[in-house]
Amino acid sequence: MRKLKNSELNRLEVEEFKSVKKIPLIVILDNIRSLNNIGSVFRTSDGFVVEKIYLCGITATPPNKDIHKTALGATESVAWEYVEDTLSLVKKLQKEGVIVAAIEQADNATMLQDFQVSKQEKYAIVMGNEVKGVQQEVVSASDHCIEIPQFGTKHSLNISVTTGIVLWSFLEKLKLK
Secondary structure: OOOOOHHHOOOOOHHHHHHOOOEEEEEEEEOOOOHHHHHHHHHHHHHOOEEEEEEEOOOOOOOOHHHHHHHOOHHHHOOEEEEOOHHHHHHHHHHOOOEEEEEOOOOOOEEHHHOOOOOOOOEEEEEOEOOOEOOHHHHHHOOEEEEOOOOOOOOOOOHHHHHHHHHHHHHHHHOOO
């Protein structure tokens, strides 16, 4: 085996990325504090060709040097929009036919591996604050609550890690690539 050079990876240019078919998935960041987490979500969303990111509440927006440090330019490729109120956004997306799933530990949550995805639907996942998680009113308004099973001593995963796991799962279930 030999590591590939960047020139061998056949990556898209930003303008090409904007025109390729995206997975029918929106990421909603609900009051994310860490600029590095925000940047990481942008970078991961680029890697999995996510349709759009909504930045809500206290979540910072580009341009920002600390977001850029981990996004590595993905703020230029992935469509994004700032919306102040997460709950209002969730209700708006649902009226448009988007299925909203809060990623949270909750009673009656569906384990990620058991969550069924349909190619005929569009989804939005809500990622919550590093300390408080997804706001309860947003969890209550969501169509689904998805949980990643964990078996260690900690109660949660980092939001950027969680986003990566969930995006990979959706991509794999949609089998678009």
